[in-house]
Amino acid sequence: MMVKNSSKVLNEEHWIVQPQFTNLNLRAAFSLKSISVEGLEGRRSFAKKIGFDPTGLVIPKQTHSTNVNFVSSFNPIENCDGVFTNEKNIICSIQVADCMPIFFAHRSENVFGLVHAGWRGLVYGVLENTSQLIFENGYKLYDFEVFIGPSIQKCCFEIKDDIVGNFQKECVFPAQKNGSYKVDLQNQAFREMRHMGFRENQIKISNECTFCSQEKYHSFRRDGKNSGRMIGLIGSV
Numbered sequence: 001m002m003v004k005n006s007s008k009v010l011n012e013e014h015w016i017v018q019p020q021f022t023n024l025n026l027r028a029a030f031s032l033k034s035i036s037v038e039g040l041e042g043r044r045s046f047a048k049k050i051g052f053d054p055t056g057l058v059i060p061k062q063t064h065s066t067n068v069n070f071v072s073s074f075n076p077i078e079n080c081d082g083v084f085t086n087e088k089n090i091i092c093s094i095q096v097a098d099c100m101p102i103f104f105a106h107r108s109e110n111v112f113g114l115v116h117a118g119w120r121g122l123v124y125g126v127l128e129n130t131s132q133l134i135f136e137n138g139y140k141l142y143d144f145e146v147f148i149g150p151s152i153q154k155c156c157f158e159i160k161d162d163i164v165g166n167f168q169k170e171c172v173f174p175a176q177k178n179g180s181y182k183v184d185l186q187n188q189a190f191r192e193m194r195h196m197g198f199r200e201n202q203i204k205i206s207n208e209c210t211f212c213s214q215e216k217y218h219s220f221r222r223d224g225k226n227s228g229r230m231i232g233l234i235g236s237v
């Protein structure tokens with residue numbers, strides 16, 4: 001059974017969604033629209049507000065790819081949509097506006113990561129690459145807790161029949177317009193991760209839709225190319 005968000009998972013204030021993990025040495029945060037996180041300075045000042053040393057920020061150059069990296073330095077990473085580390089002084093970050101920010105926190109060791117998964121990343125294998133990366137670095141998927149943060153949900157994520165074949169049939173619903181469909185991306189991500197070996201009761205999903213919640217979140221589909229972005233962060237404290 002998929003566990004949808006709730007107050008247990010989210011400690012919502014006016015400017016932040018804060019996933020809670022068993023490993024209390026890890027801290028994670030997701031910015032709301034009400035706080036400006038633009039550019040490098042915005043991301044640094046957000047990190048600082050959360051209690052991180054902003055010099056430790058790792059900033060991937062996101063391209064909707066399926067590339068996920070395990071990093072041990074702060075150098076910027078080209079063509080990358082997910083970062084993991086086991087370094088105490090590194091803070092993983094990503095930006096999103098509708099795509100899923102997926103947080104990974106090891107239950108007992110200092111290992112964590114953040115993945116940017118839009119529909120392309122999802123269907124082309126960003127989660128397969130994530131689980132491969134975790135495995136190659138000597139860790140077990142079932143040791144990780146996962147949180148899928150606020151993102152566009154099945155109420156608003158509409159596609160045409162040209163790409164519908166990419167999605168699991170259990171996650172697709174007919175939309176009102178002919179030849180259009182609604183897709184539950186969070187459920188597809190959940191099903192994939194469960195299949196790969198993550199524990200289903202350790203995968204939590206925010207039920208907030210970025211497109212619907214205009215007051216709280218930026219949405220690329222709603223606001224177009226001038227849309228702002230939200231920032232996800234995870235690191236050690």
Ligand SMILES: [Zn+2]
Nearest residue numbers: 155156209212
């Ligand atoms: Zn919606």
